[in-house]
Amino acid sequence: MTTTGVWNFGAGPATMPKSVLKKAQTDLLNYKNTGMSVMEISHRSKEYEKLNNEAQKNLRDLLEIPENYKILFMQGGGHTQFSAVVLNLLVVKRRQFEDSTEGGKEEFNPPLDYLVTGSWSQKAVEEAKKLYNNVNVALDVKKLRGSYGSIPPQEEWKLSGPSAAYVYYCDNETVNGVEFNHVPDIDPSVPLVCDMSSNLLSRKVNISKFGMIYAGAQKNIGPAGVTVVIVREDLLATPKPSVDVPAVPSMLSYKVLADHNSLYNTPPVFAIYMSDLVFEWLLENGGIEAIEKVNFIKASRLYDCIKNSKIYRSPIEESVRSRMNVPFRIEPEELEKEFLKGAEELGMVQLKGHRSVGGIRASIYNAMPLEGVDTLIKYMQEFEKKHS
Numbered sequence: 001m002t003t004t005g006v007w008n009f010g011a012g013p014a015t016m017p018k019s020v021l022k023k024a025q026t027d028l029l030n031y032k033n034t035g036m037s038v039m040e041i042s043h044r045s046k047e048y049e050k051l052n053n054e055a056q057k058n059l060r061d062l063l064e065i066p067e068n069y070k071i072l073f074m075q076g077g078g079h080t081q082f083s084a085v086v087l088n089l090l091v092v093k094r095r096q097f098e099d100s101t102e103g104g105k106e107e108f109n110p111p112l113d114y115l116v117t118g119s120w121s122q123k124a125v126e127e128a129k130k131l132y133n134n135v136n137v138a139l140d141v142k143k144l145r146g147s148y149g150s151i152p153p154q155e156e157w158k159l160s161g162p163s164a165a166y167v168y169y170c171d172n173e174t175v176n177g178v179e180f181n182h183v184p185d186i187d188p189s190v191p192l193v194c195d196m197s198s199n200l201l202s203r204k205v206n207i208s209k210f211g212m213i214y215a216g217a218q219k220n221i222g223p224a225g226v227t228v229v230i231v232r233e234d235l236l237a238t239p240k241p242s243v244d245v246p247a248v249p250s251m252l253s254y255k256v257l258a259d260h261n262s263l264y265n266t267p268p269v270f271a272i273y274m275s276d277l278v279f280e281w282l283l284e285n286g287g288i289e290a291i292e293k294v295n296f297i298k299a300s301r302l303y304d305c306i307k308n309s310k311i312y313r314s315p316i317e318e319s320v321r322s323r324m325n326v327p328f329r330i331e332p333e334e335l336e337k338e339f340l341k342g343a344e345e346l347g348m349v350q351l352k353g354h355r356s357v358g359g360i361r362a363s364i365y366n367a368m369p370l371e372g373v374d375t376l377i378k379y380m381q382e383f384e385k386k387h388s
Helices: 018-027 046-063 077-101 119-131 141-145 254-259 269-284 287-307 335-345 370-386
Strands: 069-074 112-116 135-140 166-170 192-195 212-216 227-232 325-330 360-363
Touching: 018 269, 046 069, 046 269, 046 287, 069 077, 069 254, 077 112, 077 119, 077 166, 077 192, 077 212, 077 227, 077 254, 112 119, 119 135, 119 166, 119 192, 135 141, 227 254, 269 287, 287 325, 287 370, 325 335, 335 360, 335 370
Parallel strands: 112 135, 112 166, 166 192, 192 212
Antiparallel strands: 069 227, 212 227, 325 360
């Protein structure tokens, strides 16, 4: 089991590799023979500078990030990125607009395209509308299908084309258990922006298809407190005063963070340190290719258990079921409380579905070993026998 003696199926903060936690334990009081805890070293010290650079290098190696992309360590999680994306990408679009019109008087009001496939992309839209007056919801699955649980074909999307400042989507919706099985095919002149908070590092991804990717750490990367941002260099723009573009606060500016190597202010040192331990753990165990195979096996076994059951039901269309977050219902629903109580008594915790949708949800991120998933499946089968 994990170091705490339970199988933690929480959606985030999530379970972490046991070896990583043990390594952190040894460094807690004396990091690299400094005589100080890793939480006490100065972010201006040579020790932290080395850690910061090594973390970026390890992540770049893991994901094969091209050299024309910057890696930033920011704070505030996905909610902060909802705003940062709008502010930064509008500055870039404004710069392009000025270059193309050569100082003309044309109106600047490009649409921001959003694909809404679940709760998190819906939150991103709501935040964007607070900051800007031309937000185009190119896809709203709930409106089209009545609920989140599928991703309609691109023919049903209403993208703005090259006039858009960017196209935004969430690759894996943790609440709803929906994951894209492809990268959207959009106009190549438009930056593709993606929230990969819950599936970055879980499978191979072609970074070059994106203008920008961000991921809150507390799923597959490390503890809460740091957000990884991978942004193409041409999307780093110095904010200029403008009547039609909101100002970008320094702490939200990708250009400012990039210019300062993520050291514009005091970074979340411990969270970055822990994240780097996870990067090292992945590299030592075969990298992304190896963990993707394990994740496929874990998800396949759990979905097969649900599929072959008479009481468990998945509300998600099969082609877009998440490998990271597996929501399901029990019929009759009155059994769900008993199921959760029994699971917790056996050391399987945080299986309750998100409060907005109910049901059961098993989050099976990178650090959840196959043994943990098999333990859950065995319990599910025994529970079904008891109630059949």
